[in-house]
Amino acid sequence: MSHVQPIVASTAVFKDDIFKGKVLFCTGGGSGICKGMTEAVMRHGADAVIVGRKLDRLMQSAEELSRLTGRTCLPVQADVRYPKQIQDAVAKTIEKFGKIDFVICGAAGNFLAPISGLSENGFRTVIEIDTLGTYNTIKATLPHVRATKGSYIHVSATLHYRGTPYQVHVSAAKAAVDATSNVLAVEEGPHGVRSNVIAPGPIAGTEGADRLTPKGPGSGMGAMPAGRYGDVKDIANTAVFLFSDAASFLSGQVIAVDGASEHIRSMQ
Numbered sequence: 692m693s694h695v696q697p698i699v700a701s702t703a704v705f706k707d708d709i710f711k712g713k714v715l716f717c718t719g720g721g722s723g724i725c726k727g728m729t730e731a732v733m734r735h736g737a738d739a740v741i742v743g744r745k746l747d748r749l750m751q752s753a754e755e756l757s758r759l760t761g762r763t764c765l766p767v768q769a770d771v772r773y774p775k776q777i778q779d780a781v782a783k784t785i786e787k788f789g790k791i792d793f794v795i796c797g798a799a800g801n802f803l804a805p806i807s808g809l810s811e812n813g814f815r816t817v818i819e820i821d822t823l824g825t826y827n828t829i830k831a832t833l834p835h836v837r838a839t840k841g842s843y844i845h846v847s848a849t850l851h852y853r854g855t856p857y858q859v860h861v862s863a864a865k866a867a868v869d870a871t872s873n874v875l876a877v878e879e880g881p882h883g884v885r886s887n888v889i890a891p892g893p894i895a896g897t898e899g900a901d902r903l904t905p906k907g908p909g910s911g912m913g914a915m916p917a918g919r920y921g922d923v924k925d926i927a928n929t930a931v932f933l934f935s936d937a938a939s940f941l942s943g944q945v946i947a948v949d950g951a952s953e954h955i956r957s958m959q
């Protein structure tokens with residue numbers, strides 16, 4: 692007989708079944724932080740759709756997420772830059788699950804490049820993935836999220852609070868994501884829809900920390916007041932809270948989950 696891992700909730704502080712019967716739609720859910728958030732929400736009872744460009748990775752992640760959580764995870768290939776593709780992904784979600792309660796807009800592009808070495812197309816590509824992709828995802832999901840009085844989480848960053856070298860494209864894109872979420876919160880609040888942003892600090896084992904965090908003075912563990920980098924679980928647990936009823940009056944906020952590292956950066 693094969694060994695079956697017991698399914699445990701992601702958090703000890705929230706009841707196991709708080710998201711029972713809920714459906715999550717997550718762009719960028721095939722890997723990293725967004726996969727971690729999806730796992731946590733599924734561990735609390737939700738089914739999920741993960742959306743991304745790489746079908747192989749999505750299928751592998753969906754199988755893993757279903758096995759770990761005992762819920763259903765549907766992988767759907769789509770590029771958030773193209774409205775038709777994201778609309779089709781939403782249609783597949785409705786066909787499979789009949790509704791959408793929660794949306795994570797997490798698909799993002801990133802690389803390090805100075806302004807002097809960045810092409811117009813390079814700048815545009817990241818704006819299209821992060822900002823236009825967020826807009827396209829909101830447009831395609833909103834009628835369904837209104838119907839359930841659901842909730843959005845957008846994944847941003849802290850790098851645009853100050854000038855972060857080699858990140859002009861991402862800084863501009865993420866500032867626009869923050870602004871978009873705030874407008875969504877205000878416009879859709881009367882329909883019972885909430886919208887918030889999670890701005891992760893350096894998270895161990897992710898693209899952001901491993902490949903993209905600028906090196907040099909003020910970086911590294913010395914810039915971490917908590918004495919550690921963040922863990923994907925730190926972001927995942929924040930997502931559980933934001934989607935839960937415990938956050939029912941929390942909307943239009945940008946929440947930095949960074950162990951206060953942004954405060955210490957401002958002192959340097």
Ligand code: HXC
Binds near residue numbers: 810812
């Ligand atoms: C300079 C680059 C480049 C690089 C791409 N471009 N990589 N320019 N340096 N390293 C330019 C290309 O030359 C081209 O412009 C344009 O960008 C589009 O490139 P393509 O490869 O044709 O586009 P595409 O395949 O659609 O996407 C490229 C990509 C994507 C955006 C780089 O593959 C990608 O994002 N990969 C990484 C995904 C990732 O890491 N996601 C996690 C983000 S974490 P020209 O002019 O030549 O046509 C995150 C956290 C932020 O966002 C916090 C960090 C601290």
